[in-house]
Amino acid sequence: MEGIKDRVAIVGMGCTKFGERWDVGLDDLAIEAAYEAYEDAGIDPKDVQACWFGTVTAPAIGIGGTHAANPLKLDRVPVTRVENWCATGHEALRNACFAVASGMYNVVLALGMEKLKDTGFPGLGTGRGMGPVLEARRTSPGSFALIATRYFHTYGLSPEEGKAVIGKIAVKNHYNGSLSPKAHFHNKITLE
Known part of the structure; x- marks a missing residue:
């Protein structure tokens, strides 16, 4: 059976530097990431037939799909805004892949971006419909x-065992960040 992997390829990728980027706005971040992806793929922005734009903070700052289309000069290109909490960037990519796999488009852009510190609150809050604990x-x-x-x-871990697991994840993530010039933090840490 033929799967999506046989019909879709990621041919370019772009990424901004992570961190508190007070000197740039969302438009600047979109341009920075998209144009790096265009260069990596060897394509022109005019080749893009559709775009999926993922952001969770959009309702708080009043932006939609056209917010991505305008700075990227995606004239007459459909831009669909998607949201899926911490998987929002993945949701943009997933929908873009399905559109290519369906045969609707050949070249699409998946764009995920947030600028949490510029929204007037200290990060992403939790939303409604997530159960009584999260709705607080x-x-x-x-x-x-x-x-x-x-x-x-649920899985029988003591608090100490759970902290050790989370600690190992933090060590791994900091190590990976130390290898990336675009990571927010570059310092390695230990469990100690």
Whole structure:
């Protein structure tokens, strides 16, 4: 059976530097990432037939699909805004891949971006419809801590064992960040 992998290829990729980028706006970030992807793919922006734009903070700052289309000069190109919490960038990519696999388009752009510090609040909050614990309007890190604690309980991990697992993930993530010039943090850490 033929799968999506036989009909879709990622031919270019672009990424901005992560961090508190007070000197640039969302438009600048979109341009920076998209034009790096165009260069990597060896294509021109005029080749793009459709775009999927992923952002969670859009309702808070009042932006939609045209916010991506305008700075990227994607004239007369359909731009669809998608949202799926922490998987929003992936959701943009997934939808773009399905559009190519369907035969609707040949060249598409998937773009995910957030600028949390510019939204007037200290990060992504939690939304409605996520259950009574998450609806208490905690921040994402606070909600993830509650979810982790519940996971430890469900799978029989002591708090110390759970902290050790999360600690190992942090060590791995910091190590990977130390290898990327675009990472926000470049320092390696240890469990100690």
